[in-house]
Amino acid sequence: MSGGAHGQVDPAFQQVREVFEAHLEIGAAVAVFQAGRPVVDLWGGVADSRTGRPWERDTAVVTYSCAKAVTTAAALDVAHRHGVGWDEPVTTWWPEFGAAGKSATTLADLLTHRAGLPAFDRPVSAAKAADPVAMAALLAEQTPVWEPGTRHGYHALTFGWLVAEFVRRHTNSTIGEYVARHFGAELRFGAAPDMARVESPPAEQRRWTDPGPIGADTVARMARAYRDPGSLALRASTNPFGSYNKPEVVAGGWPATGLITTARGLARFYSDLVGGAILPPGLLTAAIGEQVRGTDAVLLLESAFGLGFVLPSENMILPAAARPTAFGHPGAGGALGLGDIDHHLAIAFAPNLRRDWLAGDRRAHDLVTAVYDAL
Template sequence: MNGFVDGQVDPAFRVVRDVFEASFAEGQNAGAAVAVFVDGRPVVDLWGGVADARTNRPWLRDTAVVTFSCTKAVTATAALRVAHEHGVGWDDPVTSWWPEYGAAGKDSTTLADLLTHRAGLPAFDRAVSAVEAADPTALAAALAEQRPVWEPGTEHGYHALTFGWLLGEFVRRHTGATVGEYVRRNFGEQLWIGAPPAGVDPARVGFPPAAQQQWTDPDPIDAATVAAMARAYRDPESLVLRASTNPLFSHNDPEVLAAGWPAVGLVTSARGLARFYNDLVAGEFLPPDVLARAVGEQVRGRDRVLLLESAYGLGYVLPSENMILPASAAATAFGHPGAGGAIGLGDLTHRVAIAFTPNLRRDWLSGDRRAYNLVDAVYSAL
């Protein structure tokens, strides 16, 4: 079993290595990494498997991979920092800094609405190409003209892709920088929302066999909700498919990665993502009082897009049906999951930062408990 995994682990956290090794032995991973900091100290830094199944390229210490919606927590932190630096209130109307956004009944929308998925713009109302998506200013302008699906601030629904371009416009209008530029400048050069530098070859993302993608373990979601979700994923007009597949993209496409989509485009290593949360928890990016308010619950309930229970702070996902965590973590952790199994977490109470970055895209509704088991192991060792 040890042949699958390399790296270091503090002896007190040996259980995390045991769980990680078991996931490879059981065929749950192709390539992956997990990193953990506790009170500023690295206690887990493990990796293993293959970065590219086509060539059998191994996963190395610094292998980076696209982390999908884990990106959103980084983008939200950028927006929160910019708001703090420029004195913008979370409840200030978007039109105070983006006048054009008030079109089509959106004049009451606040920055908090953008951060909590309450803006009512979960999907574009026309087809958008991946080429167009390389121009964040143009996409922001298209969203400014669009009519919301619901009255802003009254409901919440996951803005899978539009989240990034909405908040990206806030960052751009106040700093002149894209989210990717701002993040690298302020949060770390190992967080790439945009093309990684020469010499960085991201892991190739893949999927398990179709039989392993069936929804076999939806617990604790009730059967009626699972059935409604299944119908939505078969309906091309459903909000969830419109929100997540327009623009249609492949994150194995270098041009998509280069475009730096600020909702789903973060490329980094597990160590890089865990260090981001470590520094966030330590107060490096936001004042402690600002972060404490930002990770407090703003909304919870049935998500108009995902159809299950979701809960959000200001840009951060909180434990819910959309991010199921073990009981030991559920009371205090915050962060963001990424499509197919990735996760980044912080915990102000326990001073913990965790990241898991796989390249085999499983889904927890198909029985995927890789991140859950690793988080459970970390908290059992505290």
């Protein structure tokens, strides 16, 4: 534990502070909004253990795939503003995408990880990944791994450039530009001042030892896949490769993984989302309706998606109280953004120490439990 927490907590949510402090390693922040009102805003620890620089109120950190929810909301907002249906073929707005048997692919296929393009078929550098036009061109010419629309498999990195291309072609804006203009400057796709340095635990703490509700057979399949350089699981998550401690990766604004923000900023996004300030309520309700569920062709565990948002499943394990109504997106290493329309609730957890659920990480899970216990 790296010292106590700073910030404010509504007395009804005091247990959240206790859980946060009990789990505080290196540095982190947690924020909760209920009915649009901030009820938890906590931070603590250090932003960089090399220098001892403290985690301050406005310290931002990369939240990895929590970015996908923000990119999704941007695409849904653009679709609403421009009257584009998500079941229309992608080729109506991106003609080049029809190459190599992809002509029937829809925006819904892109949002639900059914496009069949979970990994690039050639090495991609961090420098090239900073060029959204070039990245979209690579995906447009690529042959899908499966017939689009017939399976779902997590597009860990490619999701961002596929969905961001919809935004770019309708607005001439990158995801970072569109989000800053419409959702707020605290949600950055690019460098943030004095952002936290990402850190990893010792090797012995990264072993998969505690699968919890995920079956042993599934864990064994996943372990084999992550040892196989040719597996979709590894290829989807490591190409392009780059550390978010590297300036060229941070500056690239990767739209699937490059959201750099505070927990407060991410929770405020979900608060605005569930409150109807970002999308019309009917559109959000449709977007969080289950589109696909089952064994993920890439992750090899159960995943479930609405239109871009992750639903409770083995890919986003939530306490029982949250499962019927919560939606959101986890990020690699333990980050989480969550919304709940029925409870008028928004939660975000943003750490700089990367841990894994299968190695015993329960920080976000326990914080969500404490929040629901307080309702």
